[in-house]
Amino acid sequence: MTQEEFIPLPYPNTVVEGVVKWKSPSNIALVKYWGKKENQIPANPSISFTLNACATTTKVSYKKLNAKGTDFSFDLFFEGKPKEGFKPKIETFLTRIEEYLPFLKNYHFTIETSNSFPHSSGIASSASAMSALALCFMSLEKELNPDMTADYFKNKASFLARLGSGSACRSIEGTLVQWGKHKNTSGSTNLYGIKYPNKVHPIFKNYHDTILLVDKGQKQVSSTVGHNLMHNHPYAAQRFAQAHKNLDELETVFKEGNLKRFIEIVESEALTLHAMMMTSMPYFILIKPNTLEIINKIWEFRAITKLNICFTLDAGANIHILYPESEKEQVYQFIKDKLVVYCENEQYLCDRIGVGAKQIKVKSEK
Numbered sequence: 354m355t356q357e358e359f360i361p362l363p364y365p366n367t368v369v370e371g372v373v374k375w376k377s378p379s380n381i382a383l384v385k386y387w388g389k390k391e392n393q394i395p396a397n398p399s400i401s402f403t404l405n406a407c408a409t410t411t412k413v414s415y416k417k418l419n420a421k422g423t424d425f426s427f428d429l430f431f432e433g434k435p436k437e438g439f440k441p442k443i444e445t446f447l448t449r450i451e452e453y454l455p456f457l458k459n460y461h462f463t464i465e466t467s468n469s470f471p472h473s474s475g476i477a478s479s480a481s482a483m484s485a486l487a488l489c490f491m492s493l494e495k496e497l498n499p500d501m502t503a504d505y506f507k508n509k510a511s512f513l514a515r516l517g518s519g520s521a522c523r524s525i526e527g528t529l530v531q532w533g534k535h536k537n538t539s540g541s542t543n544l545y546g547i548k549y550p551n552k553v554h555p556i557f558k559n560y561h562d563t564i565l566l567v568d569k570g571q572k573q574v575s576s577t578v579g580h581n582l583m584h585n586h587p588y589a590a591q592r593f594a595q596a597h598k599n600l601d602e603l604e605t606v607f608k609e610g611n612l613k614r615f616i617e618i619v620e621s622e623a624l625t626l627h628a629m630m631m632t633s634m635p636y637f638i639l640i641k642p643n644t645l646e647i648i649n650k651i652w653e654f655r656a657i658t659k660l661n662i663c664f665t666l667d668a669g670a671n672i673h674i675l676y677p678e679s680e681k682e683q684v685y686q687f688i689k690d691k692l693v694v695y696c697e698n699e700q701y702l703c704d705r706i707g708v709g710a711k712q713i714k715v716k717s718e719k
């Protein structure tokens with residue numbers, strides 16, 4: 354689909370008020386998105402596991418205004434309390450998506466949102482938050498235009514989520530989602546995430562992700578700044594080419610269930626992401642001493658046991674430990690015995706690969 358196809362024709366229906374609610378998960382990239390062009394167009398394609406437990410639930414109540422407003426009209430509640438601090442981000446998001454949802458200034462919205470994971474756990478909530486909000490707006494658009502197809506609904510939800518936070522476009526569906534044009538993945542596009550179209554071996558079913566919370570503090574450098582530092586980065590061209598090559602290789606890895614090669618690609622991607630941060634100008638480091646302690650322990654444990662445990666990182670110090678269902682007992686025991694001591698307040702989250710966002714039924718509150 355093209356960008357223009359997301360600009361709707363006049364809606365057949367009128368809707369005065371209602372409530373919609375979605376629960377949308379986070380995701381963890383295997384091939385990382387790092388670097389972007391204008392309008393959240395990725396500099397390279399990426400692929401992620403959709404998660405299951407780490408999620409944002411968002412309820413949007415809408416009421417038609419007597420006349421279209423000049424500004425957006427909304428109240429925002431986070432975990433039950435008004436949250437003025439989040440409003441500018443939502444305002445920016447609404448401004449970016451208004452062209453595609455021309456009804457936005459016709460309504461007053463009450464947005465109530467909460468996360469399944471603890472606040473300030475260092476877990477990026479933008480992917481789950483932006484995808485949940487995009488889905489709520491799509492549910493309203495579906496009421497205005499009930500003929501909308503299911504494909505249009507999910508593609509446009511992903512397209513809108515991308516305009517909120519790039520990686521959010523990979524949180525609509527499961528279990529593996531690719532975003533970004535890659536010549537060997539059919540249907541891939543820079544505009545929205547697609548369900549991975551190629552064969553996936555059953556070893557990847559129920560794959561686990563245990564997230565070790567190494568540092569729960571505020572990141573010193575935001576992803577927006579990090580992405581921008583890929584402009585004029587000395588290794589940018591090689592990095593973007595590497596992402597395409599890794600996606601090519603992953604096609605065979607996913608088909609054959611080659612975990613040895615999976616581990617090499619996933620860990621190399623994580624370290625390359627952080628290497629890009631360390632070699633940008635200005636340079637910065639987001640990992641912490643305990644991140645490295647954990648990585649070394651994982652490598653030691655893997656060498657001894659030959660189990661298929663591996664790690665990945667997002668733009669922070671926390672570690673995602675990935676392992677197959679068949680090895681969950683031994684790996685989980687190892688995490689509890691040897692790794693949890695490196696976590697802030699011994700905190701970690703147990704998650705696994707998930708199927709994507711879910712709509713939650715709500716009684717219309719009139």
Ligand code: PMV
Nearest residue numbers: 382385386518519520576668
């Ligand atoms: O969606 P953003 O702009 O917060 O960027 C996320 C970037 C990484 O998490 C580091 C990698 C990825 O592909 O999710």
